[in-house]
Amino acid sequence: MNRPVLIAPSILPADFARLGEECLSLQEAGVDRIHWDIMDGVFVPNLTVGPDVVASIRPLLSIDFEAHLMVVDPDLLIPRYIEAGCSTILVHAEACTHLHRTLSIIADLGATPAVALNPHTPPEAISQVRDLLGMVLVMTVNPGFGGQSYIVEMESKVARIAEMLEGYDCDIEVDGGIGPSTIAAAAKAGANVFVSGSALFNAPEGLTHATADLRQRAEEARS
Numbered sequence: 001m002n003r004p005v006l007i008a009p010s011i012l013p014a015d016f017a018r019l020g021e022e023c024l025s026l027q028e029a030g031v032d033r034i035h036w037d038i039m040d041g042v043f044v045p046n047l048t049v050g051p052d053v054v055a056s057i058r059p060l061l062s063i064d065f066e067a068h069l070m071v072v073d074p075d076l077l078i079p080r081y082i083e084a085g086c087s088t089i090l091v092h093a094e095a096c097t098h099l100h101r102t103l104s105i106i107a108d109l110g111a112t113p114a115v116a117l118n119p120h121t122p123p124e125a126i127s128q129v130r131d132l133l134g135m136v137l138v139m140t141v142n143p144g145f146g147g148q149s150y151i152v153e154m155e156s157k158v159a160r161i162a163e164m165l166e167g168y169d170c171d172i173e174v175d176g177g178i179g180p181s182t183i184a185a186a187a188k189a190g191a192n193v194f195v196s197g198s199a200l201f202n203a204p205e206g207l208t209h210a211t212a213d214l215r216q217r218a219e220e221a222r223s
């Protein structure tokens with residue numbers, strides 16, 4: 001199945017004093033969904049926004065929201081971010097004692113279940129939950145901060161996961177250090193959803209051009 005290329009900007013580099021306007025600019029620039037990086041200061045050494053902030057932005061936009069839960073207890077927060085308007089919930093395999101149950105709960109609440117894998121976590125972590133997944137996120141940095149360097153060794157992991165997901169209706173997302181110089185290789189390896197933070201926000205030619213450029217590079221690499 002030739003899955004569509006989706007551009008999902010991270011809100012981490014946004015000006016939090018103008019978060020609503022920044023999200024609107026992303027939507028106007030043609031991105032496909034907003035990637036909310038949710039951090040609890042324990043699973044990763046950084047702290048970001050709660051569900052009430054996401055809920056306050058929800059009515060301003062029409063595009064989908066996805067919540068990347070970099071938190072030690074995702075079961076506690078899943079309902080809150082779904083109520084806040086996130087249609088895809090990404091939990092870290094490393095934070096889930098009962099991943100199969102957690103993914104089932106996300107689906108039961110009407111959202112798309114997704115699992116995120118840190119760089120050290122092997123692809124086989126998804127082998128027993130593939131039928132529950134709408135997306136697998138392969139972290140291409142160690143989570144916690146934007147602006148880090150892309151870990152090229154993750155491309156073979158993306159390719160392995162693409163093999164494991166043949167026949168399943170499941171997207172493959174990459175997150176961390178994704179920009180003009182890295183997106184094509186990640187797409188060629190098998191990713192179709194791309195989180196980009198600093199490369200988008202810092203693009204000299206602006207968000208609209210940068211979004212279209214990333215999309216074109218990914219589509220060409222996947223064709």
Ligand code: DX5
Nearest residue numbers: 143144146147176177197198
């Ligand atoms: C890191 C986050 C990523 C990151 C992406 O923990 O999950 O979404 O912010 O930002 P860039 O594109 O700047 O690496």
Ligand code: ZN
Nearest residue numbers: 037068175195
């Ligand atoms: Zn993220």
